[in-house]
Amino acid sequence: MEPAVQVLPQESIPNGKALLKVEGLVKHFPILRGVIQRSVGAVRAVDGITFDVTAGETFGLVGESGCGKSTAGRTILQLYRPTAGHVWFDGADLTTLKGDDLRRMRRHMQMIFQDPYASLNPRMMISDIVGEPLLVHKTLPRQEIPGRVRELLHLVGLSPTLANRYPHEFSGGQRQRIGVARALALQPRLIICDEPISALDVSIQAQVINLLEDLQNRFNLTYIFIAHDLSMVRHISDRVAVMYLGILVELADRDEIYLNPLHPYSQALLSAVPVADPLVEEHRRRVILEGDVPSPINPPSGCRFRTRCPIAQERCAQEVPEWRELRPDHWVACHFAEGGGII
């Protein structure tokens, strides 16, 4: 039997309009040295990113480890306070909100974390983990919480009879379902999924992805899906942004970015992903990037990708490439994006 889940409150922003606007978002972590903890530099984890997320869509954010995608997600939710920039959610600038005002907004934005082993308190029962947001935000009378928790567990495909168990009694995939149930408890509009499946086995990944898609359709959720698995991002996202060393290098509709990547980094990244088909692999051209990602403490001048870019020129070292809309809804930051890149 389907549980009677409350319908979400009437949204102030209809689907297709921007629910979230990120504007010049910057997050630097200072590097402190010595007894007086003097700041000797900064890890420039996110260094000025701008994008909108439309209500009802899945916005994929991809990049390699250390590119700042997780920091971006956390800074959007104000789990880290940004160094500069603005985050507009449903018309309010989150970066200016504090205390109770911010907490009220947080109800509408939730997060699902990467590691299902570390993100659940091992000393709390599942019913308390899933019910905690309801208790904190006082959206339900206390006596109604257990019933709501059972509904939530049912929604994510777990038996409500498991409510009194502890996290260690569950497998990785089940724990991630618990994380999803907790994120859904307050009926948010936006969920930031930070690598929600990368710790799971392949056969379990598809279960969680299908669950996220079903819940999105049912509750009209908006996702920011942060991942390094480009195949999965293509599968789940409507639009995809590619991050490199703290900045966005390309943003476009899913199919557009996969079929016509314009930035050399996106092109190399996509060509490096193995496809599970020997016949396709036989004929694929692979662009092998040299070297490693530079340190975000001291990123290269001009274009940050130039140290690994096969088509870098003089100009790339001197001028920061402009973030421009080269085709309708297709944004790219490269001086030579018109030239066809490296493919």
Add this chain to the structure above:
Amino acid sequence: MIRDLAASPRVLEVTDLATQFKTPDGIVHAVNGVSFHVDQGETLGMVGESGCGKSVTVLSLLRLIPSPPGEILRGQADFLGVDLLKMSPDEIRRVRGGQIAMVFQDPMTSFNPVLTMGRQLTEPLELHLGMTGKQAEERAAELLQMVGIPNAADRLKDYPHQFSGGMRQRVMIAMALSCSPQILIADEPTTALDVTIQAQIIELVKRLRDEIGMAIIWITHDLGIIAGLADRVVVMYGGYIIEHAPVKELYANPLHPYTIGLLGSLPRLDQQKERLTSIEGMPPILLEEPKYCPFAPRCVNVHERCRQENPPLLSVAPQHEVACWVDVRTGRLRV
């Protein structure tokens, strides 16, 4: 690249290998009688999810299973006419790192953090090949150069933490190849790496394979990597090999419901699937002694017989073996 599989001499033939672990919770039936072979110059992909027994299989071959709690119950591993499982500790030590080399998943924990890279690279050369210190050092620099590390001679003085993850994995490969092994065993060597670095490493291994001509056993959970790298594939589940075929045949005509499910659950970069087909349920708990098909609890084609008897790995087409009572093409039991 077409390789004549029949013409190459066999370097390793494993028969009925079984390994268990005695734990406080009971006996873990990690590997339950697997048989496979590798020929010279070919790459065998070993695919499966965590806990399916793929790592334990190769660790058993190299006798790297800690005992207790681990125990190799039975089996043979014929390596160029000698049984690896019957060798004395001294003999197997000479094979390990020499004729059979291994690359592990985690490039950070595979090195000794307090020894320089040079010291760690020269050790096997002196041990297995009897080189002098100076010879070994020159060879070590050559090896680093071969795997594409700039300023190789200077970097020998550096410690592991001074290398990035991708670089460490390159050094690991250089070390594994230093004694020109007959077989390179790679256990998820790129899982901890980013995809652009993974592409570098795979490209490197392919190049070295074609230059040196060693056999490779590549263990992974990533069916994408295997598609572009392996000649033949064995799929493992619950401590058994459940399917074995040449790589193109396996992807074109998967016959085990688990393999089919695994391929269906993968999103593809080059096409858009409406919905992923997921395999319901969870991987098996290896604490129970396997008496029937380990995949039966999750299988969509399950028949009565599947819950009674474990299907053997049988040849159902030329070079294609599968362990399943049911013919997935008809949905009926094989006779």
